[in-house]
Amino acid sequence: MTEEKKSFYLIDGSSYIYRAFYAIGRLSNAKGMPTQAIYGFAQMLLKVIRERKPDYICVVFDAPGPNFRHEMYEAYKATRQKMPEDLIVQVPYIKNLVRFHGIPQMEMLGYEADDLIATLAHWGRDQGLEVVIVSGDKDLHQLIESPFIRQWDTQKDRVFTEDEVKEKFGVEPRRMGDYLALVGDSSDNVPGVKGVGDKTAQKLLQQWETLDGLYAHLEEVSPPSVRKKLQENRELAYLSRQLVSFKEDVPLSREIDSFVAGEPMKSELFKLYEELDFKNLLETLRQSWEDFQEVSSNTAGEGTESLRRDKIIRDEKDLFRLMEEIKALDCFSIDLETTSRDPMRAELVGVALSHADHHACYIPLNHSGKEAGNQLSEKVVLKALASVLSGEKPGKVGQNIKYEWVVFKRHGIDLKGIVFDTMVASYLLDPGKHSHSLDRIAAEHLGENMISYQEVTGKGKSQIGFAEVSVDVAAEYACEDAETTWRLVPILKRKLKEEGFEDLYVSLELPLIEVLARMEYQGILVDVQRLETLSVDFEKALDREAAIIYDLAKEEFNIQSPKQLAYILFEKLGLRVVKKTKTGPSTDVNVLEELAGEHPVVEHILNYRTLAKLKGTYADSLIKLVHPETGRIHTSYNQTVTATGRLSSSDPNLQNIPIRTEEGRKIREAFVAPPGHVLLSADYSQIELRILAHYSRDEHLVEAFHAGADIHRRTAAEMFNIPPHEVTPEMRRQAKTINFGIIYGMGAFGLARRLGISNKLAKASIDRYFDRYRGVKRYIERLIEETRQRGYCETLLGRRRSIPELQSRNYTLRQQGERLAINTPIQGTAADLIKKAMIDIHGALEKSGFKAKMLLQVHDELVFEVPMKELDVVRNLIREKMENVWELRVPLKVDMGWGENWTLAHP
């Protein structure tokens, strides 16, 4: 039996960095950072690992700073130092990539990668290893030594042995140095002998063996032209010879075992790929974990205990024992399995609970089919659960536990004592993330891959309801959720604390969960008949408009298709193309309004668009979402979506119900109060500008708010240098646009377009504004600088959003970063304040036993349903809580209105 030689792979890291950078076209992540070198490097690295499974491996990099080659040759330095800016930023990521894969890496001051590779290759050969140099560079061919040392070019997927080199260059590897000394190497700025190419060099070396041999017989060289070149460039040839030779005196004090690859750091890799937006590598990573887990569970056998111990509760004895156990605890995690993602429609299928790492229980309730076996009745389980759920103690933790709150509420249980929500915690740690789903959080913070919902229920046509899932599979899935949530709590808690988010979390976001849950559960009453009438009216109007449009266009087409519409307008009717989108000419409202005078059809298309929007997005879809039992609409408030800290609303989105046009307000009229009640709307007046005044301490702004002035009128007066009473409506309108523009970081171009004025005039207006409001100017400048330095910006209550864009070398991106840095503290602080007001108001209403209920939040507005009898008192209570929610340098002002529907309630 012959012993297989162990392999030693030496990866020429520095050359791959360059090759990947130039080989792949521009690639960047969402933040605009260039990533192509990292990507190409990762592909190469994975190829080596997967295809060759090396026993020993090392990635070798050039050390920064000069080495002997620089001293020898000035020009060498010139090209070597010029690494492009876009590549420099990628290098640290590449080194991390290698490190996270558990692969040893080396660089040594005073040496280039080639020197280390030469040293290591010979060292490895002497240790009896089969050495493979992973590189495409031909100067490394010198090291090839069959059968001990080979070279693999992964990009061309070609392996070089002595024979291959000989065939390609006409010289054996050991004479490659002589060959390169003659030919030169433009990529490394090795000069060689000018005028001697590969053919001449091959011929010369075939004849005279080596460079020394050649020069020793220089007189005999023919033709004379070549001889002349060699004569003149003798020094350059020998210099080149030295430049391409390796310095093999690298001090090595490593044991062979230090070149064994370690375990990949899964969660670090996951985070890295995520930051870089390497979608397919993320997928591959997931896949490899799954494969690994399958292999290890298949081979684990009976002797090895599985990681998770799940228990399925099927009888009362176990159930009661579990409840007793839980009662004695400090806290536990809970996760419901149901028939719907909508908590207002969900029926219970099972309950998973966990209070110890890697342990969880599953209580099946309503699994269907006779294979489901014995299940406790929903009634019994709910009753037992109520004993631990409806008290403050023990504390409850969950992933999006608002969902559980609403489902339990519908089943008669008031969930109390919410002490942690992993989704909300993850959000505070990085509100810029696009998902705070449990599987993503687990991947980030635990480096674990979870069973997906789709793996359990299937997808597409063969998808089944959760109740149809077998109890065993359901238990495994649900227990994983519950116990993963449980294990995440201490980790996230520590991170919240480290980042100083404790207060924001405990005093704001956590108490807000129940407030939002109650708002969702309460819902808002809708006059469905009214919506249906509106829908029919809109439909009729749409038909009329469509008929006119088809007539004018002399053709029927899909008006809702931008592509078909563009064809009609710009090709058939020959209208001007005002603006272009990625895919063709734009047909948006600005374009159509500009074209309105040029063809009668345009006006009708605008009408059609408006009507289609009102009918489709509002009337019809709102009707579909009215709850069959409550007759109300129960929106979902999402607490973990926006980058600034605002809430968002969905299914339906009640934060974008029309208000600006009369037609649109008809939709709003369908939101009504029940008999004996009114809808009360309370909105913060100019909250964002007040926050700007607070932060900037701008003299004029602060004074204006203290004086209770009409802020836009005041701005107009400042801008036009006239007394406020002389401000015309047009002036006020312009000032208002500028005021909003400031908050959004608008530039001259945007303002010009918005106001329909020249770029120059817009620029002058903005300059004028900052001249009048010096404090604002100073504030914005300091804010941007601070944000750039810290990498994030902060709201009044300490919420943070990281803004890496400000550190970008890309101008557009940096500009974008400036706008985010300006807008986020303002928008985010407004969000902080109204959230706190919501908590305060809810507490006050509950404490005093009012029947009034908070129903909606629309960023700066709160909508309540108030019994007529309570109106006067509750009105004052709400105003008081909102206006005094926080002490700023300017007063907060609340406008209120009430009436039987939402339109009437608007002040």
Next chain:
DNA sequence: TGTTGATCGTAC
């Protein structure tokens, strides 16, 4: 048949 990205429009 379902998924995804682009376009459009509504709100604050």
Next chain:
DNA sequence: GACGTACGATCAACAT
């Protein structure tokens, strides 16, 4: 390229 934050309807292209 040019104004921040969302959600959702529809279309068109593409994957299954």
